[in-house]
Amino acid sequence: MKKIIVSVFLALAYMTSPAIAQEFTEKYRPQFHFTPKANWMNDPNGMVYHNGIYHLFYQYYPNDKIWGPMHWGHTTSKDLVSWTEQPIALYPDTLGYIFSGSAVVDKNNTAGFGKDALVAIFTHHDPVQEKQKTGKHETQSIAYSLDDGKTWTKYKGNPVLQNPGISDFRDPKVRWFEPQKKWMMTLATKDRITFYSSPDLKSWTRESDFGANEGGHGGVWECPDLFPIRHEGKDVWVLIVNINPGGPNKGSAGQYFLGDFDGKTFTPNSKETKWLDFGTDNYAAVTFANTGDRNILMGWMSNWQYANQVPTDPWRSANTIARDLGLKTVGKEIYLTSFPVKELDGLNGSGFSQKNVKVKNQLDLTGRANNKTGLFRLDFNAKNTADFAIVLANESGNELTVGYDKATNQFYIDRSKSGKIDFEKGFGEKHIAPRFATGTTIPLTLIADVASVELFADNGLTVMTDIFFPETPMSKLYIKSASGITVENLKYTVVKPSVR
Incomplete structure (x- = not known):
């Protein structure tokens, strides 16, 4: 049985903390990416x-x-x-x-x-x-x-x-x-x-x-x-x-x-x-x-x-976000890798952890921690490489899905139901990316701000970055797998907002 290591670093709410400066009350304003005022x-x-x-x-x-x-x-x-x-x-x-x-x-x-x-x-x-x-x-x-x-x-x-x-x-x-x-x-x-x-x-x-x-x-x-x-x-x-x-x-x-x-x-x-x-x-x-x-x-x-x-x-x-670059040889090819800089760890706060969590159909992670800011990091190890998806959702029915398709050996981000997409005819689509690694593990890191996701698969061998514009905050988080996976060492970490 193959093993999947997944690390998810998410910020899912729009400026709900009184500690966040007033300048970030605008809809879609990122919490830890640079934007001009x-x-x-x-x-x-x-x-x-x-x-x-x-x-x-x-x-x-x-x-x-x-x-x-x-x-x-x-x-x-x-x-x-x-x-x-x-x-x-x-x-x-x-x-x-x-x-x-x-x-x-x-x-x-x-x-x-x-x-x-x-x-x-x-x-x-x-x-x-x-x-x-x-x-x-x-x-x-x-x-x-x-x-x-x-x-x-x-x-x-x-x-x-x-x-x-x-x-x-x-x-x-x-x-x-x-x-x-x-x-x-x-x-x-x-x-x-x-x-x-x-x-x-x-x-x-x-x-x-x-x-x-x-x-x-x-x-x-x-x-x-x-x-x-x-x-x-x-x-x-x-x-x-x-x-x-x-x-x-x-x-x-x-x-x-x-x-x-x-x-x-x-x-x-x-x-x-x-x-x-x-x-x-x-x-x-x-x-x-x-x-x-x-x-x-x-x-x-x-x-x-x-x-x-x-x-x-x-x-x-x-x-x-800033990314550290490296190189990795896969077969006869060398590939560039990119991964979130270690400085982002300075935003880590409190959290919780669990072991051996069974995911069959859907695991709801919404509301598992008292996190007023909506910023958190989720790490877990899954024991098999069945199809899985990480779903960001809200009360308005918007969904952004990030996942892995075993049959095609591809990662994907689907923003077709992610919220406001009518400003450009090609915006609301599903994007795919190949998997280059051949090992028995799939490390995966996902960083999501108010209106963006950045996916780093296989320690940065495959990278995807997409923006999106939900009607209301993406306050819900699910892990889905129809065939089922076992999640080991699930760790939830509250992430403090960056000081601007």
Whole structure:
């Protein structure tokens, strides 16, 4: 008999605790995911760790809750859980809007702005040239901060990288390449990636292209990332490429490639197209800079199919939780794994546990603990791999179902009955994801906030992220299995709301 280990980390109620700040009384406002207080947000940008602070910048339009002229919004955290919104970091200027990019710590003062200066590398998007269809409306520029990201000065020599005539020429992700003492830029160039190098973040040389004949090409390539992970005694380079549209369950998604990088050329080790997330709501996902051996990823928790129409007010969009990345070999293939960061454990509170619980048809976990906040964590081990489902429900008849189908060997999230779905014709669907692991256990972690679920199966080999909008709070929780499973070591933990 196979064994299933399931860990569920859920937040099911809308702001029912007096301890939660008044700003979170809006319907669908997340309790432990970052959201701006008001107006539009999309791609995470410039994520960097510096002097004990995680800086998260993001595409932001401060004048409306739909996409508009892009700025860099800014928020900070000491623990990747509690975020403090800061003043806008970068505003549009005569060179254009401030599109996506990255930030680095210039430890060796290669740019001459100062030792340990924070340097942002971003795309200037000129809407005038875009209308003129010159093909050169996107260029790369830099800005620097000498006060830990509080204020920013744009470089007078911008742009530092001119456009050779590629209509989509954007989203620079920069990292230091120590073996050759140079900066590497991974840039999205329409339907492929172009690598550039620089000694000083100001002058850039084209090195190579990748991707003309690799990966998914259902849409434009965007928001790339490149970094190594130590695996089985050697460095494996991970190249993340976000794509819109063309995801495995339609719309926006992130794909990745594994291989070697020599400072000039990326060489993949497999022809298989792999996906960061099989849900529909993790886009533009990239990693924090300056975190040592740790690779921490965050994405934009939405999809361009409906991002401008989701029924939230006065803000739109949230970020995913932070995720630690790793690698795992399955057969002859290596896969990227992602799993919730350990810092989330700091929200754990009281709870209860039970052993050897029989689940036949349905186990009702509603009301088992006195939890006024509605945040909790549920862990259990099930002894057999029969079909099972975790159901979030409410008094309005809404249901969101997350489960495993043994016959197809697939995980799924079904939001077809999850509440408000009429704002976009393709929103209320069932999404599926393959199982890659071949072992006798199925570890499964589910994190659910007021209006989102994030599924991590097989310790992060299969990941799904979906948002949803119930009519009333999802205050009910069930585990279902028609054929029956035995649940060992069931543990319920109250999770404290994050301090905002």
